[in-house]
Amino acid sequence: MTQYILAIESSCDETACAIIKNGNEILSSVVSSQINIHKLYGGVVPEVASRIHVENISLVIKSALEQANVSMDDIEAIAFTQGPGLVGSLHVGVQAAKTIAWLYDKPLVPLHHIMGHIFANTFVDKLEFPLMALVVSGGHTEIVYMKDEYSFEIIGETQDDAIGEAYDKVARVLGLPYPGGPEIDKLAKEGKAFYKLPMPKTENEFDFSFSGLKSAVLQLIQRERKQDHEINKADVAYAFQEVALHSLLSKLVKAVGVYQPKQVVLAGGVAANSRLRVVIQEMMKQYPNIHLTIPPLWCCTDNAAMIGAAGSVAIKYNKTNDLTLAVKPSMEL
Ligand code: KG4
Numbered sequence: 001m002t003q004y005i006l007a008i009e010s011s012c013d014e015t016a017c018a019i020i021k022n023g024n025e026i027l028s029s030v031v032s033s034q035i036n037i038h039k040l041y042g043g044v045v046p047e048v049a050s051r052i053h054v055e056n057i058s059l060v061i062k063s064a065l066e067q068a069n070v071s072m073d074d075i076e077a078i079a080f081t082q083g084p085g086l087v088g089s090l091h092v093g094v095q096a097a098k099t100i101a102w103l104y105d106k107p108l109v110p111l112h113h114i115m116g117h118i119f120a121n122t123f124v125d126k127l128e129f130p131l132m133a134l135v136v137s138g139g140h141t142e143i144v145y146m147k148d149e150y151s152f153e154i155i156g157e158t159q160d161d162a163i164g165e166a167y168d169k170v171a172r173v174l175g176l177p178y179p180g181g182p183e184i185d186k187l188a189k190e191g192k193a194f195y196k197l198p199m200p201k202t203e204n205e206f207d208f209s210f211s212g213l214k215s216a217v218l219q220l221i222q223r224e225r226k227q228d229h230e231i232n233k234a235d236v237a238y239a240f241q242e243v244a245l246h247s248l249l250s251k252l253v254k255a256v257g258v259y260q261p262k263q264v265v266l267a268g269g270v271a272a273n274s275r276l277r278v279v280i281q282e283m284m285k286q287y288p289n290i291h292l293t294i295p296p297l298w299c300c301t302d303n304a305a306m307i308g309a310a311g312s313v314a315i316k317y318n319k320t321n322d323l324t325l326a327v328k329p330s331m332e333l
């Protein structure tokens, strides 16, 4: 029987709804981004984000159903991001999901945002287990080991800032607009190896740390200014990116060597980074038998299609819920 899932994502600053057929076919994926508004403030303002979600959510859902040309009768379940994320933003998606579920008597499938990012890869590739996912976003930096499709072991994670957060903060220091990740990505292409920044250190060999690196960039800029040196922004972006990515990927490759997964997948907004996509391919050449999947740009950043794909897997494991559920802003994978 054909399965249709209606999926909702509203954990940060994207209001999104998608209709997914049989787990990996996108009938529609509507994403309403708030970036242009948050840009005015230099970052996401949570109160503003939840208000805009309220304004947009019904239109986004209506439009996803229309574009997919399915009716609510066809829908098997409502999948949505339960957490982690901004509490006010999550509330809007969860309340919309619960309202539809009640009205049309459909089961609810609460999902972890990161499970969505990982399963975004099913739109472009078959997933083979054991699998290792490198999750890199504005809120997460994790190496997740999955021995099967519904098992998630975090074998390394950031001890402080997420890598996307570090990109955004460094961009801010350099006077670049929000979101800073794509700006640094672009600018670093014009940069060269000139400034030196320290390689982050952590106790656990697979953990990450980016706040020291971010502070080192700030100190570098202050030092140069004090000495009346003109700062070459492109060189700073280059230096930051090389250290951040080298630290990230050297740990991933080490973990791959220890765990020997069948497949490695990239996930999350920072997976859109052009340099990361090149370096990971180069570094993974030492494991020619391990399949590497790099998702296309459209499925790296937040969307609801990925929540639908994850929802289809969760349904197989009976992870449905009733109307009593609530948001989980600090939800664990
Ligand atoms: O997954 P995502 O859309 O939202 C979260 O779940 O956080 O990721 C957003 C993050 C932001 O920090 C943004 O700056 C970063 O992904 N990002 C990038 C690039 N595109 C987006 N970072 C580096 N290079 C990029 N090209």
Ligand code: ZN
Pocket (backbone or CB within 6 Å): 113, 117, 137, 138, 268, 269, 301, 302
């Ligand atoms: Zn995300």
